[in-house]
Every structure is written in C-alpha cells, then in structure tokens.
Amino acid sequence: MQLITGTTKLLGVIGHPVEHSLSPVMHNAAIAQLRLDYVYLPFPVKPEDLQVALAGFAALGVVGLSVTIPHKQAIIPFLSEVTEIAQAVGAVNTVWRTGNGWSGTNTDVEGFLAPLRRTTRDWSQTVAVILGCGGAARAVVAGCAQLGCASIHVVGRDTQKLRAFQHSWEHSPVAVKIETHGWEELSPLMSQATLLVNTTPVGMSPQVEVSPLNAELMEKLPAGAIAYDLIYTPNPTQFLKLAKEQGAVSIDGLEMLVQQGAAALKIWLQLGEVPVDTMFQSLQHHLWGARARD
Numbered sequence: 001m002q003l004i005t006g007t008t009k010l011l012g013v014i015g016h017p018v019e020h021s022l023s024p025v026m027h028n029a030a031i032a033q034l035r036l037d038y039v040y041l042p043f044p045v046k047p048e049d050l051q052v053a054l055a056g057f058a059a060l061g062v063v064g065l066s067v068t069i070p071h072k073q074a075i076i077p078f079l080s081e082v083t084e085i086a087q088a089v090g091a092v093n094t095v096w097r098t099g100n101g102w103s104g105t106n107t108d109v110e111g112f113l114a115p116l117r118r119t120t121r122d123w124s125q126t127v128a129v130i131l132g133c134g135g136a137a138r139a140v141v142a143g144c145a146q147l148g149c150a151s152i153h154v155v156g157r158d159t160q161k162l163r164a165f166q167h168s169w170e171h172s173p174v175a176v177k178i179e180t181h182g183w184e185e186l187s188p189l190m191s192q193a194t195l196l197v198n199t200t201p202v203g204m205s206p207q208v209e210v211s212p213l214n215a216e217l218m219e220k221l222p223a224g225a226i227a228y229d230l231i232y233t234p235n236p237t238q239f240l241k242l243a244k245e246q247g248a249v250s251i252d253g254l255e256m257l258v259q260q261g262a263a264a265l266k267i268w269l270q271l272g273e274v275p276v277d278t279m280f281q282s283l284q285h286h287l288w289g290a291r292a293r294d
C-alpha cells in the first residue's frame with residue numbers, strides 16, 4: 001500500500017455502480033510502479049448527481065477521472081471540450097481538469113487498436129465484421145475506420161437500433177461508411193470476414209458456455225482471419241475457442257481494457273509512457289490469481 005500524505009493527488013472512476021470496476025487495480029499498480037504521489041479511487045455517482053459531483057471533484061482538485069456506465073454520454077454537456085474521437089464515438093470515458101473546466105476524450109478506440117497495430121496486415125484489404133451495435137461497437141467502428149479497413153459491416157438484432165447506428169455515422173465528425181445487417185445475413189458475410197469482432201456480451205461470465213455464433217458459422221471464417229472478443233472473462237471465451245479451432249488469430253478484451261486505461265493515465269500524468277505490463281499483470285493477478293490463463 002502506497003503512502004498517502006497531505007500532498008497526494010486524486011484520480012478516480014465515476015460510475016453507478018462502480019464497485020466491480022477493475023480500473024483502481026490497474027491504475028494504482030501503475031502509480032506504485034512509477035512511485036508517484038497519486039491515488040486512484042472508485043467514486044459511485046448516481047445519474048442525478050453527475051453535474052454536482054463534477055463541480056465537487058473540481059473543487060477538491062481531482063486531476064482526472066475515468067467515466068463508466070451510465071455517465072459516458074450524459075457527461076458530455078458538462079464538459080468544456082470534447083475531442084473529435086469522443087464526439088465520433090458519442091461517448092467519453094476519460095476526463096481531466098483544465099483551467100477552463102473538464103475536458104473529455106474516448107480512449108477505447110486506442111485500446112481496441114493497440115493489439116491490432118502489432119499484427120502485420122494489409123488493412124486496406126480487410127473486411128471487418130462487427131457483432132453488436134451498442135456502445136463498445138462505436139469505438140470498434142471508429143477503430144476499424146482509423147485502420148482503413150476495406151469495408152465495415154455491423155451485425156445487430158434490432159432493426160431500429162441498426163438504422164440509428166448507421167445514421168449516427170453519417171453525421172459524425174469522423175466520416176465512416178458502414179453497412180448494417182441482421183443476424184440472418186451473417187452466414188454469407190462470414191466467408192469474407194478477415195477481422196471478426198464480438199462486441200456483444202454473449203459468452204461473458206457466468207454464461208461461459210455460449211457464443212454469439214455457432215461452430216457451423218465459425219467454420220466459414222477464412223484461414224488466418226483475426227477473431228477479437230471484447231470480453232475478458234472468461235479467457236478464452238467460447239467464441240475465441242471456436243475461432244482458434246478454425247486457425248484464426250485470437251485477441252481477447254483484456255489488452256483493450258489495459259490500453260484504454262494506459263492512454264488515460266498518460267493524459268492525466270502528462271507522461272509519454274506508463275507501465276502497461278504492470279497494469280496488465282495486476283489485472284491478471286486480480287482476476288485469476290496465480291492460475292495461468294487457459
């Protein structure tokens with residue numbers, strides 16, 4: 001446990017609920033490794049208290065905050081500045097205090113892209129198929145657009161939500177062309193998918209035996225495709241197990257979680273580098289203890 005003194009500066013996460021957030025574990029591990037006089041705390045903030053809480057955090061001199069459900073969109077009107085990427089995603093997950101109020105951005109896109117940027121691919125030939133059209137899918141679409149994917153297909157189960165999702169990108173500050181599909185159209189898409197991303201919660205603990213798509217559909221995935229599951233528990237998910245059986249390159253959601261946090265920490269601490277490995281290991285230890293991952 002680090003020493004908290006009269007000079008210790010505050011960081012934290014706001015959400016409702018916030019008890020299950022993994023952010024305090026990884027951020028405090030990084031702070032300890034860097035030997036900095038900061039502490040990162042969980043702050044449960046009810047939706048109706050968001051504005052007054054932000055004013056209070058500013059009065060207390062809080063340096064920066066992670067923002068999680070249900071505040072990611074609701075916080076935007078209370079910010080003096082919102083980055084273009086956060087405007088495109090339509091959600092803020094990181095804020096920091098400036099002389100002019102709170103500024104906000106979205107580091108999920110950077111987190112999503114980090115493991116992909118290490119793989120050698122011709123992204124201009126990549127067909128991205130994204131399962132789900134909720135909040136996380138927005139960061140994934142923005143990430144695929146940054147990569148320059150040849151086409152971006154979003155698969156959802158609710159026609160109205162799909163239409164609204166598509167419409168939102170037509171009016172986004174980051175121009176992105178996407179095609180939307182119902183689940184019944186997934187079968188022909190699978191044989192083209194060279195980047196398949198699960199952004200649905202299907203397969204997340206405790207429903208560890210289910211997968212958003214079955215083995216029959218997964219068999220259509222081209223050899224060498226990337227299968228990316230945003231879920232980080234269990235590890236691997238049933239989705240990634242099926243993909244691996246097809247020879248796909250699999251990526252789980254833990255690195256995205258760590259890298260979006262690392263990107264936020266760099267902003268708050270104004271550092272070029274933060275100890276990503278320490279953050280990663282702290283979460284692995286917290287989630288799985290000494291047990292090696294499957």
Ligand code: NAP
Binds near residue numbers: 161
């Ligand atoms: P969300 O906004 O609720 O969106 C979930 C999406 O999945 C929606 O499109 C939803 O469709 C769809 N869906 C849910 N159940 C489904 C089912 N049984 N069959 C088909 N589609 C289904 O949630 P989110 O914030 O995007 O998060 C999604 C997942 O990503 C969660 O597991 C979360 O933990 C994970 N995540 C991970 C990271 C990371 O850093 N690794 C970051 C963000 C999120 P409807 O709208 O029709 O219900």
